[in-house]
Amino acid sequence: MSNQIFFDFGNSRVKAWLCRHGEVLSRFNIPHQMAMEELIPALPADFKKAVDFIGVASVLDDDSNNAFARVAFMTWAVSPQWANSQKEFAGVYNGYADPRLLGVDRWVNVIAVSDRPCCCVVSCGTALAIDFVADRRHCGGFILPGYTMQLNALIHGTKRVRPDEGKTIELAPGVSTTEAVHRGIVIGLVGAVEKAISDFEKAEGRACSLVLTGGEAGKLGPHLSVSHDIIPELLLVGLQRYFGCAMST
Structure with missing residues (x-):
């Protein structure tokens, strides 16, 4: 090629x-x-x-x-x-009972981090997807509304919550509606990620590395107490590997 x-x-x-x-x-x-x-x-x-x-x-x-x-x-x-989700790819195993139902974006991200012994990969996009990989086996995950989806839900689902465009630089309690909304969404997402990792590490009995990807990763990363890598285009890394076109390293 x-x-x-x-x-x-x-x-x-x-x-x-x-x-x-x-x-x-x-x-x-x-x-x-x-x-x-x-x-x-x-x-x-x-x-x-x-x-x-x-x-x-x-x-x-x-x-x-x-x-x-x-x-x-x-x-x-x-x-x-x-690319399609499948039961197994190059020794990486899908954790879903019906492997076809795992979103292909999540599956390709799993492939991208599968060389790490124990890893949590968090895709921060329209939805926040949290997936765990241990010894090249997908161990399941969580899906919840992402930052923008939660913000839109508050705007469209309430009569008076109308936050301005905000930049979350700290997670102290907000002293305006704008601060309370933006900081509240971020603290909820950060809490979900840290709780999921903590529980998984206890179940596995070992440390779990963390990789963030997706357009909203920069909103979460600064507030996580867990060390992590941010790889914005992780899915494309995994897609190269999926199709066997990645460079040998």
Whole structure:
């Protein structure tokens, strides 16, 4: 293979890497609010050159995925290959009773961190997904509304809670509605992550490393008492591994 493109279609953003022999040549990251026919013109020029392979992880519906497959073939004359959740991949085992029901985004993130002996991977996006991996086995996880979804729920579900756009820089009790809302959401998410890790470490009898990814990771990271790594494009790392295109390290 020479050039490859890897796409991560999330609920609210689309990210992509243009790679050659595992090396990332160019990156693309925008809010996902456009029709698939509008996506290709929005790509940087480097992405529109000839490629040999297109790998995709998508949580979108079938209509959107089929539309992308059509425009991708029209643009590159290459049919995209789709990542899917499965019972086992390269010695990594899915913890779901029905492996197909584990979101492909979570599964690919699990693959990305599977070399760590015991790891919690937290995807901070539209939803906050907490997944545990121990000895290359997915051990289950939790899903709860993410930062923006919780904020929107408060705005649309109440009559008088109308916070301004806020920047959470501390978690002291808020002395305005804006502070109380933004800090309250963050402290709830931080508490969920730390409680989940604490309980898992007790069950495993060992320490668990923590990896944050996703667009909202920067809101949580500064307030966690647990040491952690932030890898914003972790899913694309896992997608390279899934399709066997990662560089040997």
